[in-house]
Amino acid sequence: MSAIRSSTHWGSVFLFLGPALGAIGVFFFIPVIAAFFMSFTDFDIYSLGNWDFARFVGFANYQKLMENPVFWQALKNTFYFVLVGGPLSIAVSLMAAMMLNSPLTKLRSMFRVVYFLPVVTTLVAVAVIWRYIYHPKFGLLNYGLSFLDISPVDWLGDPFWAMPSLIIMAVWKNFGYNMIIFIAGLQNIPKDLYESAMLEGANPWQQFRYITLPMLAPTTVFITLMTIIGYFQFFAEPYVMTQGGPLNETLSIVLYMYQEGFRWWNMGFSAAIAFVLFIIIFIATAIQLRLQKEGSH
Amino acid sequence: MKKTLHHIGLSIVAMICLIPFLWMLSASFMTAGETGQFPPRFWPEHFTIEHYRTLFDRLNLARYFLNSVLISGAATLISLLVNSMAGYAFAKLKFRGKEGLFKVLMAALVIPGQVTMLPVFLMLKEMGLINTYWAILIPGMASIFGIFLIRQYALSIPDSLIEAARMDGATDFQVYWKVILPLCKPILITLAIFTFMGTWNDFLWPLIVLNDQEMYTLPIALANLMGEHVQDTELMMAGSVMTVLPIIILFIVLQKYYIQGIMMGGVKE
Numbered sequence A: 001m002s003a004i005r006s007s008t009h010w011g012s013v014f015l016f017l018g019p020a021l022g023a024i025g026v027f028f029f030i031p032v033i034a035a036f037f038m039s040f041t042d043f044d045i046y047s048l049g050n051w052d053f054a055r056f057v058g059f060a061n062y063q064k065l066m067e068n069p070v071f072w073q074a075l076k077n078t079f080y081f082v083l084v085g086g087p088l089s090i091a092v093s094l095m096a097a098m099m100l101n102s103p104l105t106k107l108r109s110m111f112r113v114v115y116f117l118p119v120v121t122t123l124v125a126v127a128v129i130w131r132y133i134y135h136p137k138f139g140l141l142n143y144g145l146s147f148l149d150i151s152p153v154d155w156l157g158d159p160f161w162a163m164p165s166l167i168i169m170a171v172w173k174n175f176g177y178n179m180i181i182f183i184a185g186l187q188n189i190p191k192d193l194y195e196s197a198m199l200e201g202a203n204p205w206q207q208f209r210y211i212t213l214p215m216l217a218p219t220t221v222f223i224t225l226m227t228i229i230g231y232f233q234f235f236a237e238p239y240v241m242t243q244g245g246p247l248n249e250t251l252s253i254v255l256y257m258y259q260e261g262f263r264w265w266n267m268g269f270s271a272a273i274a275f276v277l278f279i280i281i282f283i284a285t286a287i288q289l290r291l292q293k294e295g296s297h
Numbered sequence B: 001m002k003k004t005l006h007h008i009g010l011s012i013v014a015m016i017c018l019i020p021f022l023w024m025l026s027a028s029f030m031t032a033g034e035t036g037q038f039p040p041r042f043w044p045e046h047f048t049i050e051h052y053r054t055l056f057d058r059l060n061l062a063r064y065f066l067n068s069v070l071i072s073g074a075a076t077l078i079s080l081l082v083n084s085m086a087g088y089a090f091a092k093l094k095f096r097g098k099e100g101l102f103k104v105l106m107a108a109l110v111i112p113g114q115v116t117m118l119p120v121f122l123m124l125k126e127m128g129l130i131n132t133y134w135a136i137l138i139p140g141m142a143s144i145f146g147i148f149l150i151r152q153y154a155l156s157i158p159d160s161l162i163e164a165a166r167m168d169g170a171t172d173f174q175v176y177w178k179v180i181l182p183l184c185k186p187i188l189i190t191l192a193i194f195t196f197m198g199t200w201n202d203f204l205w206p207l208i209v210l211n212d213q214e215m216y217t218l219p220i221a222l223a224n225l226m227g228e229h230v231q232d233t234e235l236m237m238a239g240s241v242m243t244v245l246p247i248i249i250l251f252i253v254l255q256k257y258y259i260q261g262i263m264m265g266g267v268k269e
Helices: A002-007 A010-038 A045-049 A060-066 A069-101 A108-120 A123-133 A140-146 A162-187 A191-199 A204-232 A236-241 A253-263 A267-296 B002-027 B050-057 B061-092 B098-110 B114-126 B144-155 B159-167 B172-183 B185-201 B204-209 B218-228 B233-266
Strands: none
Touching: A010 A267, A010 B061, A010 B098, A010 B114, A010 B172, A060 A267, A069 A108, A069 A162, A069 A204, A069 A253, A069 B002, A108 A162, A108 B002, A108 B233, A123 A140, A123 A162, A123 A236, A123 B002, A123 B218, A123 B233, A162 A204, A162 A236, A162 B002, A162 B233, A191 A204, A204 A267, A236 A253, A236 B218, A253 A267, A253 B114, A253 B204, A267 B098, A267 B114, B002 B233, B050 B061, B050 B233, B061 B098, B061 B144, B061 B172, B061 B185, B061 B218, B061 B233, B098 B144, B114 B204, B144 B185, B144 B233, B159 B172, B172 B185, B185 B233, B204 B218, B218 B233
């Protein structure tokens, strides 16, 4: 031990950490602070040419945001996506993990690769395919439903169905990722717990309820946290599938931020939107961690 | 009986995952307009590669492909070097404030990246780097997740190996280069796949910093194509095939390392 301590000096600490911490400092921490200040200015397309045009405006951007119905719509849509899509995708991941992990399963690694395929593929390409699956006239989904005598639905064009359609596509694309983490969690549950439960006559549902779920709790907390953080940043799906329409029904916070900041160059206003998102994610994380602490007591 | 039902269930889920891709592949070989039929066709009536021709001859696909390969490849090399050095320092070097520094980095994971985008864009614009590969490579040099992965793995390397190298007079850098890096090979492969795929598939940031057609990566070019050729479904499908095929092949070849990485990231300390 002492050999390592005595020969490590600040020179090598700087050598090894310098590039990474420098990059993270310049391109992450400083911009976070800069964005915070920017959200209190009217930085816009004129300031882009000359920063001197930006003026301090106090809380005006945040006030404008609170009075803006489009922002509330985007907020509502984002929560819809997080609160419906998040739990749905976690449930699907858990079911798929349990199916794959079952001792009955043959060809396990083949199924695992197939289930994981949507995760690694490019979202824009997936969107091209799904736009066609959802096509009101020629799409595979309406074709399949026609056998059940269900009349065609304009999935992406109907204000009611647009968000559920994006959620289903997102679940299809993402469930494989959390499935892998759940499999790791399932494999850590000691087998003899199930054996003794079976000796006492517990049925599969009871085994799931009283062994699998409690033993998986730490994994589930981690997955829920990461999924919620990720789902709040909902952007590419509505950008390529619906451009936020119809009637702003799929406009998300990040899409709204992108449009205001990089399409209309209202960068001060856009920074305020980004900070509201940050605060929401921060609160959601704090609540999660709090629940986890209380759960473990 | 139970076993058969179980496998039927598994197969149905597998079909749901696969059919969109198989249909994409099939439709990319259909003649123009063939997808606009009811009931939908699952197999091309007349097999054609005209859409692939159009993509390469008229729509500059080779250039976008090259952009994607160069950007993803360079990002991967840079990320491997920078993150492995930092991961090693956090795992094996002893210095004051190490634990605190690491905690700050972990806490920063809750800050959504979108917050930084406006100022980083302005910085890159001031430096004249918008519409260059650097606009993607430089801000993405280091990743907190990457540092975390390497650190977790390097922690398991016994100190005795490092001490032995020191006895032979190795410097910190030689220890890193000759002892740590070779032992970290599996996790380096994992980080390489994560970075390559992440950069290849990234959409929002390239959309912001690459506005010049010549600089487009495949996802941006495909999204742009979607706007201009929205009626040409078969052409879009061919473009999608070209975008996802490299990544699917890479995943199938290296899936062991990829899955291992997700499991490591998912295991709490």
